[in-house]
Amino acid sequence: MSANHMETTLNNGVRMPLLGFGVFQTPPDETREAVAEALRVGYRLIDTAAAYGNEREVGEAIADSGVDRGEVFIETKVWISDFGYDETLHAFDKSAGKLRVEMIDLFILHQALPSAFEKTTEAYRALEALLADGKVRAIGVSNFMPDHLERLMETADIAPAVNQVEVHPYFAQPDVQAADADRGILTQAWSPIGGITAYRDTGTGSVFEDPTITRIAEAHGKSAAQVMLRWHLQAGRSAIPKSVKAHRIAENFDVFDFTLTADQTAALDALDTGVRGGPEPEAVTLEAFGRDIPEA
Ligand code: NDP
Numbered sequence: 001m002s003a004n005h006m007e008t009t010l011n012n013g014v015r016m017p018l019l020g021f022g023v024f025q026t027p028p029d030e031t032r033e034a035v036a037e038a039l040r041v042g043y044r045l046i047d048t049a050a051a052y053g054n055e056r057e058v059g060e061a062i063a064d065s066g067v068d069r070g071e072v073f074i075e076t077k078v079w080i081s082d083f084g085y086d087e088t089l090h091a092f093d094k095s096a097g098k099l100r101v102e103m104i105d106l107f108i109l110h111q112a113l114p115s116a117f118e119k120t121t122e123a124y125r126a127l128e129a130l131l132a133d134g135k136v137r138a139i140g141v142s143n144f145m146p147d148h149l150e151r152l153m154e155t156a157d158i159a160p161a162v163n164q165v166e167v168h169p170y171f172a173q174p175d176v177q178a179a180d181a182d183r184g185i186l187t188q189a190w191s192p193i194g195g196i197t198a199y200r201d202t203g204t205g206s207v208f209e210d211p212t213i214t215r216i217a218e219a220h221g222k223s224a225a226q227v228m229l230r231w232h233l234q235a236g237r238s239a240i241p242k243s244v245k246a247h248r249i250a251e252n253f254d255v256f257d258f259t260l261t262a263d264q265t266a267a268l269d270a271l272d273t274g275v276r277g278g279p280e281p282e283a284v285t286l287e288a289f290g291r292d293i294p295e296a
Contacts, residue, residue: 005017005019005044006018006019006256008186008236010161011159011184011185011186012138012158014105014138016045016105016106016138016186016238017043017044017238018233018236019043019045019229019233019238019239019240019253019255020043020044020075020239020240021034021045021240021241021242021249022047022048022190022241022242023047023052023054023058024052025199025242026052026054026242026244028054028056028057029057030244031054031057032057032060032061032064033244034243034249035061035062035065036061036064036065037246038249038253039061039062039067040065041249041250041253042253043249043253044071045072045075045238046062046072046073046074047075047164048076048077048099049076049077049079049108049110050077050079050082050091050095050293051077051079051110051293055076056098059100059101062099062101063100073105073106074099074101074104074105074106075104075105075106075107075108076095076099076104076106076107076108077107077109077110077142078091078095078108078109078110078123079293080110080111080113080119080286080289080290081291081292081293082094082123082293083109083113083120083122083123084119084122084123084126085122085123086126087123088123089126089129089130092104092107092126092136094293094294094295094296095107095296097296098296102135103136104135104137105137106137106138106139106140107127107130107136107138107139107140108140108141108162109123109124109140109141109144110142111142111143111279111289112141112143112144112148112152112284113284113286114148114282115286116285116286117148120148120152121151121152121155124139124141124152124155124156125156127139128156128158131158138161139158139160139161140160140162140164140188141160141162141163143165143279143281144160144165145176145179145281145282146178146179148281149163149183153183159183159184159185160183160185161185162185163180163186163188164189164190164240165187165190166190166191166277167189167190167192167232167237168189168192168194168196169194169207169213169228169272170204170210170271170273170275171272171273171277174272177237186238187237187238188237188238188239188240189237189238189240190240190278192228192229192232192241193207193224193225193228193229193241193252194207194208194228195242196277197277200277202276202277204275207224207228207271208224208225209224212267212268212271213227213228213268213271216260216264216268220258220260222255222258225252226252226254226258227264228268229241229252229255230255230258230259231265231268233255234265
């Protein structure tokens with residue numbers, strides 16, 4: 001396996017690996033081993049969130065890995081229940097405490113709260129303060145639609161470095177990607193190999209079984225997941241596939257030894273169904289999605 005890393009430079013000059021490792025729905029008792037395996041294989045970007053309930057185990061795996069802290073790019077997300085200036089400053093202490101780090105590389109607002117947008121902007125103001133204090137190296141957002149970005153930038157001083165949104169061949173959100181690019185924001189794909197089309201009934205069928213993708217995969221002697229990851233990387237997108245299985249953790253990192261042709265990329269681009277797998281960002285409310293995030 002190639003140990004190559006594709007890196008990108010964020011809009012504030014910070015370097016970040018494009019390919020990372022996700023842990024959404026990874027049970028806490030499996031997180032340590034999954035993250036340890038990912039670090040062994042060569043991943044140097046780990047994505048977690050306060051709401052995933054496994055930051056502590058992510059932190060343990062990193063601390064015990066033998067990999068220098070400075071070589072691992074850690075990103076985590078503030079849940080909407082902790083939005084507000086003071087609340088979000090405290091959310092940093094909770095996450096950093098569980099992760100056992102002084103500094104978080106990328107700190108992200110997990111969702112916009114469209115029905116209480118002032119809470120979103122206050123939370124973002126706290127991110128800007130954490131950045132100024134050197135407690136985080138970059139700040140970002142997740143599931144922000146173009147109008148959320150526009151509303152955010154009416155009060156924000158610093159553009160987010162990253163917008164982490166659902167992107168896979170069946171739901172590519174070209175409008176969001178264009179809005180991100182216009183503002184110099186890196187699009188980071190969640191469910192990058194379309195896991196959500198397999199673990200949730202989105203009505204589109206599983207992207208892993210898409211005949212266009214499996215045909216391209218066969219042509220390269222690669223898997224469908226590897227083709228999708230290559231599609232992201234060649235477009236300059238960050239991608240954070242999740243697995244708890246060692247062979248898939250390795251498979252999803254073994255994507256640096258082949259190149260999709262322009263025709264193959266266009267064929268993947270053409271698979272977009274416009275069907276969202278995740279929650280409708282405009283409909284996220286504290287009432288429906290709020291939950292307590294425990295102290296460190
Ligand atoms: P992914 O696209 O990463 O797919 C993960 C699913 O696919 C799992 O069920 C996994 O099962 C399976 N899988 C992994 N590798 C392969 C493979 N090579 N071949 C076949 N199946 C495979 O989906 P996720 O939704 O987990 O997204 C990835 C990450 O993005 C999350 O872990 C999280 O960090 C982030 N995320 C962020 C969200 C947000 O709102 N900001 C929302 C959702 C995700 P198994 O583990 O058994 O291998």
